[in-house]
Amino acid sequence: SIPLGVLPLCRWLPAWGRAPQEPPSLLQLPSLQLTPCRAFSNNKILVELNESSGIATMKLKSPPVNSLSLDFLTEFCISLEKLENDRACRGVILTSAVPRIFSSGLDITEMCGKSTEHYAEFWRAVQEMWLRLYGSNMVTVAIINGSSPAGGCLLALSCDYRIMVENPKFSIGLNEAQLGIVAPFWFKDTFVNAVGHRVAERSLQLGSLHPAPEAQKIGLVDELVPEEKLQEKAVAVMAQWLALPDHARQLTKSMMRKAVLDRLVAHREEDIQNFISFISKESIQKSLRMYMEMLKKKKS
């Protein structure tokens, strides 16, 4: 297991921006003694790689709601990086081990009452997660087996294909506006790429959480499947995508996503500063504190 958070994520994970045909290599970094690893579990994500199929599963298991904390994001990036560099791995299925929740999105406790340095580190980790997942060379399939608001929705949107459990009780969407905050431009870009401008404009302004059937209708998820068929369907989808030659598929994926990825890469520091100055506002801090209070009351 890797000591998380010892170094700022961005320092020892190689910068995103390489061509898809040149996968980055952690092995080039002498300070990290990573053994090529076939199956590993850290605290918050269970990774299993089936070497015969070339398909790995990343199971988010950070109860109660798989919120994207700094630790979670760091572990996520490390796990993804390992798989990206593992020649035995060609595809990743992303799913949740927590009942009824895929991921609840960014961990609000990371955004409340912390230092400027902490906000910067946290935001850089959120960016890193998206840059790596949306730009991954592997085939990425999300099994959305529960609700998936805000950052959880982004996680799903960053995959190549989205299968959601056929249950109208579960919903998905970029509902940031409901919390009085604004989805960053690259959340928006990813959303527009999936559902088009008009649907995104309306959904983002209303902070909509779309029940599964609606999510499929607007193209936010690709398919609805009964709970018991999720795994089977994901494997079938994966087989379809892995039937393509990796190189051609990767270059095609890169061509489709490059403009939007490049935009964050070009404005990354600015985006961090924007986040810090926004989140540091007393009015926003107050909103978030109230929201957390509400969540606590709801629980008890």
Place this chain on the structure above:
Amino acid sequence: SIPLGVLPLCRWLPAWGRAPQEPPSLLQLPSLQLTPCRAFSNNKILVELNESSGIATMKLKSPPVNSLSLDFLTEFCISLEKLENDRACRGVILTSAVPRIFSSGLDITEMCGKSTEHYAEFWRAVQEMWLRLYGSNMVTVAIINGSSPAGGCLLALSCDYRIMVENPKFSIGLNEAQLGIVAPFWFKDTFVNAVGHRVAERSLQLGSLHPAPEAQKIGLVDELVPEEKLQEKAVAVMAQWLALPDHARQLTKSMMRKAVLDRLVAHREEDIQNFISFISKESIQKSLRMYMEMLKKKKS
């Protein structure tokens, strides 16, 4: 009431381009003694503000067809500006007081046999109308209770939500090509944002006027409602949009529309010169004169 047309619109209305969180203030302009006004009517638009709900209604009442003349546009911008600066107002419903017509679009008499200066002033007012409405901080809902060709369609497209009366006799579309003219690039951008590139490409080239059911199918309007339910539906939609925190909703709206708004702001003078040189062509003047003759004959 305000003396219309005394000053060129663009000089005393503050330039568009401010951040959404800093609404412009007419009060900063010492020469204009505007009293904060709760309900007002000028010649061509009836404005009513319900202070308890925060919802204003702008009723277009410029018979016979609510055409967008220079006077109409000036009054429109002033009315919208007042509401924008009125803290009691958070949303605007745009509708027509003229039977069977929402708005017939730009007033052709303003484009025919006039001076270059007049064309420039007129076109700047058309731009201003769009910049203010498409970029408004308020929630804007169009009740399209009649046909809405060309500039009338733009008016509707510039709102956040479009409800059209469920009557296949009424149609809507950017039909400029039918008249031998070309929709400006920012009409096109607004249209593409609503219906996507392919639908826009076909509809603009054919100058299509879409009957209400088709307009809904292609996403040009969001909902069809029987005539007697229009008001009720608009209030329900408004309530849904006003449930969101203003600040987050406004920033989100700005994020979605900024690229397209900025494009006109950056090319505004060029766009005016294009309009002048296009409209001044003898062939275009002839087309417009013939079109007006046809309209006159139709009437009598």
Place this chain on the structure above:
Amino acid sequence: SIPLGVLPLCRWLPAWGRAPQEPPSLLQLPSLQLTPCRAFSNNKILVELNESSGIATMKLKSPPVNSLSLDFLTEFCISLEKLENDRACRGVILTSAVPRIFSSGLDITEMCGKSTEHYAEFWRAVQEMWLRLYGSNMVTVAIINGSSPAGGCLLALSCDYRIMVENPKFSIGLNEAQLGIVAPFWFKDTFVNAVGHRVAERSLQLGSLHPAPEAQKIGLVDELVPEEKLQEKAVAVMAQWLALPDHARQLTKSMMRKAVLDRLVAHREEDIQNFISFISKESIQKSLRMYMEMLKKKKS
């Protein structure tokens, strides 16, 4: 008839990039003695112009599969150019004289085991075909009366309207990824303009060939029609498009397509170099050779 391939296509065909209102004129080029021609046939394309309707038909007749060889492309550009400059011609119907195939796309023999100079000349001809067809001032309607993979799909996508025979055995799509190659960015741009980003992203990565009904569902073709009604429907569509004033329709078309056309014009040489370096790779050459072997075996 014109001696094909004597001069590199790009030298004597005037460069694309003119405003739509100024059609290029071969007559300005003294070395080419083209007589204004009303009906002509070369080797691979049969062109018939009905002067009373102003509609020309270009029938692709290069058996067995209408593949886009250098000769074919050269003839295609010359034929289109002639029609473009013929005042009697306002619209072109593009269809196949070969049973069951519209066009099978780029001729692989042009990309296999040839010189760098040949690759450059071939690729420039592919670009030229697209620049001229996608940017044509005429109304262009594709009757897709057979399967249409890869470059054949691009041919159809470059028209204004696509009618496909209602037969699920025929399929269409940019399936380059299946062959281990990548659709160029301007294939992708044209595709995205027709079907939107998400559908394009998935279809391109999977190298999907969509059966006719699916092609219509995703917006890749506009209409499905029984074989015996294809011609009749094409004429009806053409009549609808030709009812518009040419000038307004042409400027509108240009406005919709200019960004994407300009992008290739700006990166044309770079795109050729990319093609050459990609196609010259031993791994790609090997894939293509294997693919051709497979086709040969299939035939025998």
